[in-house]
């Protein structure tokens with residue numbers, strides 16, 4: 409918590425809040441002394457002028473106290489909002505560079521909870537800290553000191569009450585802190601189930617699993633509620649106990665105070681002031697116990713936020729990044745590359761080697777789960793190989809800065825991702841400088857121009873995740889975004905699977921005819937033989953291993969796995985377009 413506050417504190421706003429708070433404390437504490445003076449000096453000695461003078465002073469101090477309270481709230485709220493904004497930005501900046509491995513370690517839902525709910529806990533504690541958490545201890549200590557100067561004997565009653573209170577708070581908090589921590593984890597579970605339900609709503613309805621999903625959600629919802637109830641029952645005990653103890657304290661003060669007055673060793677005014685200090689101590693303690701409610705939950709949240717911010721990225725830039733020198737003919741090579749997903753026993757990819765040059769197309773084919781996506785994700789270093797190296801123009805991708813590597817590689821992922829906005833804004837994701845003509849050209853090549861023209865052209869709205877487009881249309885828009893970028897290597901991960909054979913053939917033909925793409929290296933992952941038959945080299949993957957490597961004709965002649973893929977597609981009509 410302290411670490412997070414140090415890192416994101418806005419010093420000026422915090423200073424403003426503390427200064428106003430000090431003024432508030434001084435005015436608050438001075439008032440009982442004035443009251444005592446009015447009773448002891450003014451009333452006892454019938455000194456009207458003294459009473460009026462002190463009364464005016466009390467009025468001014470009260471106004472000052474109100475202004476100080478307003479200033480304190482203003483700066484405390486500003487500080488809390490600024491801090492929340494900074495923390496959310498820092499989390500976003502960190503997460504945006506996470507590798508897939510890092511992302512799956514935390515999980516999407518948990519990251520969202522950390523950037524929202526956990527940050528709100530910190531903000532709450534920040535406001536309270538600047539409003540009362542600092543004020544309460546100061547008020548408490550000063551009130552005790554002032555009371556002590558009036559009567560050390562009566563002050564002993566306070567001290568005894570405080571010891572009992574501290575013990576009670578310690579016991580209650582010891583039990584509620586672990587519960588507060590688990591509330592945040594349960595928020596993650598709740599969010600995860602809710603998100604899954606939302607994204608899978610159509611599947612849930614189609615399979616008539618509404619009841620089952622509702623029960624699953626209710627389970628997490630109830631779990632969250634029960635933990636919340638436990639923790640609030642515990643903390644709710646604090647306030648009644650506090651009131652009982654402090655009422656007994658007041659009874660003690662009146663009891664012993666009246667005996668002191670009777671023996672003429674204590675003035676009546678002082679007893680009234682003493683009672684005021686006792687009330688202030690009660691208020692301070694109530695506020696302090698609020699702190700004990702907020703602080704443990706905020707500490708748990710701070711730990712979760714720090715976990716994200718301090719997470720060591722599994723993929724980082726080298727200290728002295730190397731930029732590959734411009735080559736006459738660029739190359740991409742894999743040298744005995746193996747990759748294993750975290751916690752997986754088997755390698756998803758084993759000993760893959762190939763070399764491909766500018767102007768060539770490398771195709772990767774294989775059954776479901778054979779490692780095709782894993783292979784292409786290694787090229788832009790979205791994942792890091794366990795063994796072997798991947799080189800572009802002879803330079804290991806691990807030695808390049810990720811920024812320059814991502815400039816060299818343009819990729820269409822298997823799942824086409826679009827962003828809310830317009831077609832133009834989505835295309836400019838690939839190339840910020842792209843003109844409308846260039847965008848239209850990319851859309852033509854990707855066979856997306858027709859359906860975009862039928863809408864509002866480049867200003868056609870794209871909903872969140874591109875949900876107002878069909879799967880095939882989304883894929884074509886993603887392909888257009890990939891080819892609009894000026895890159896050395898273009899990667900298409902199963903990007904043609906949702907296209908019909910005719911569109912697939914036309915798209916490949918247009919890609920081949922495009923001067924920029926035809927001069928670059930193309931890596932195409934496909935399930936259909938027809939999509940890749942014209943590639944310069946085809947890699948056949950099976951269970952993460954390369955079981956064939958060569959041209960379509962070579963593989964057709966001597967590779968069993970390839971032959972069986974071709975045969976299975978001839979039966980379903982998929983390979984009959986192979987030579988197109």
Ligand SMILES: Nc1ncnc2c1ncn2[C@@H]1O[C@H](COP(=O)(O)OP(=O)(O)OP(=O)(O)O)[C@@H](O)[C@H]1O
Pocket residue numbers: 512749750752756774775776777778779780781782783822902
């Ligand atoms: N994030 C992950 N964590 C753990 N294992 C994974 C992960 N992603 C993929 N795998 C495993 O790695 C293997 C290769 O997966 P990959 O996605 O590369 O296959 P693929 O050939 O692209 O499959 P498909 O044709 O279905 O897209 C599979 O066995 C899969 O279960």
